[in-house]
Amino acid sequence: MPRSRLxxxxxxxxxxxPAVALAEDxxxxxxxxxxxxxxxxxxxxxxxxxxxxxxxxxxxxxDGLAGSNQARALRGxxxxxxxxxxxxxxxxxxxxxxxxxxxxxxxxxxxxxxIDGPYAELPEDAMDKAKLDALGYTSLAEALGERFHASxxxxxxxxxxxxTARAGETIKVPAxxxxxxxxxxxxxxxxxxxxxxxxxxxxGDRTLAQFPASTGSEHDPxxxxxxxxxxxxEDPTFHYNPDLFWxxxxxHSKAKLAPGPNNPVGTVWIDLSKPHYGIHGTPEPATVGKQxxxxxxxxTNWDAKALAALVDASVPVTLQE
Numbered sequence: 313m314p315r316s317r318l319x320x321x322x323x324x325x326x327x328x329x330p331a332v333a334l335a336e337d338x339x340x341x342x343x344x345x346x347x348x349x350x351x352x353x354x355x356x357x358x359x360x361x362x363x364x365x366x367x368x369x370x371x372x373x374x375d376g377l378a379g380s381n382q383a384r385a386l387r388g389x390x391x392x393x394x395x396x397x398x399x400x401x402x403x404x405x406x407x408x409x410x411x412x413x414x415x416x417x418x419x420x421x422x423x424x425x426x427i428d429g430p431y432a433e434l435p436e437d438a439m440d441k442a443k444l445d446a447l448g449y450t451s452l453a454e455a456l457g458e459r460f461h462a463s464x465x466x467x468x469x470x471x472x473x474x475x476t477a478r479a480g481e482t483i484k485v486p487a488x489x490x491x492x493x494x495x496x497x498x499x500x501x502x503x504x505x506x507x508x509x510x511x512x513x514x515x516g517d518r519t520l521a522q523f524p525a526s527t528g529s530e531h532d533p534x535x536x537x538x539x540x541x542x543x544x545x546e547d548p549t550f551h552y553n554p555d556l557f558w559x560x561x562x563x564h565s566k567a568k569l570a571p572g573p574n575n576p577v578g579t580v581w582i583d584l585s586k587p588h589y590g591i592h593g594t595p596e597p598a599t600v601g602k603q604x605x606x607x608x609x610x611x612t613n614w615d616a617k618a619l620a621a622l623v624d625a626s627v628p629v630t631l632q633e
Contacts, residue, residue: 548575
């Protein structure tokens with residue numbers, strides 16, 4: 313059996329929930345067989361997404377489920393590596409991805425800081441958020457999800473006891489690489505509205521990294537054209553101006569929202585020469601590439617941080633259809 317399939321079987325055990333099938337119960341056996349096949353499929357997708365993430369072709373939130381962001385990442389990876397561009401994980405794509413032979417799951421020991429947070433539910437209303445000193449994480453699963461590029465639901469599937477975990481306990485997390493090197497020097501950032509992706513390309517237009525992105529809406533279309541990076545700000549304060557949002561509550565006034573991962577622009581703001589527009593993070597990583605934005609380019613917080621580490625004011629930004 314190929315090594316990747318053995319790894320998928322091992323991952324499937326971690327993703328499984330306890331089940332018992334009686335030998336004399338044919339329907340139960342059939343259901344158990346189907347459930348195992350589904351779990352093995354989930355494990356293969358989890359492996360695929362971690363390998364794509366480490367190759368800097370981000371599938372967005374790693375969740376072990378097939379979706380549009382995974383297909384976009386695969387198409388970008390395949391094109392960059394001279395493979396047939398299908399958006400499906402064919403054998404040639406697996407062989408290329410698995411040149412990275414490192415395990416896709418890692419052990420992580422929870423610290424007291426992980427457990428203590430602090431965590432708190434946040435209000436929905438922007439005016440109520442403006443009263444807070446910080447817009448931090450709402451749960452341990454959310455905090456760990458951002459650190460390991462994973463959906464909270466996936467972390468709970470991998471670690472059924474996560475909700476009652478204590479400091480010193482070891483859990484399983486995606487083995488993502490936060491500082492993987494690039495195979496070339498970034499020359500330009502390209503945002504494709506039709507593909508809902510942001511690409512970092514070299515001087516020969518080869519894609520070095522790709523991230524799923526939300527890229528405007530009918531009310532606030534992506535400002536097509538060539539722009540410059542004016543500044544890169546980590547942990548930004550959000551200056552809320554309801555006059556700039558077509559769907560803002562008319563009772564709202566201007567306000568400042570504190571920094572934090574649940575700030576409306578996340579943990580990174582890359583300011584563009586187009587006034588009021590930028591590339592930024594989000595408090596809702598599951599929506600990236602799937603829901604519209606107010607005209608800006610929205611990435612997951614971890615992808616926005618990765619992009620910020622790759623670019624500066626010398627790298628132009630092209631926004632295109």
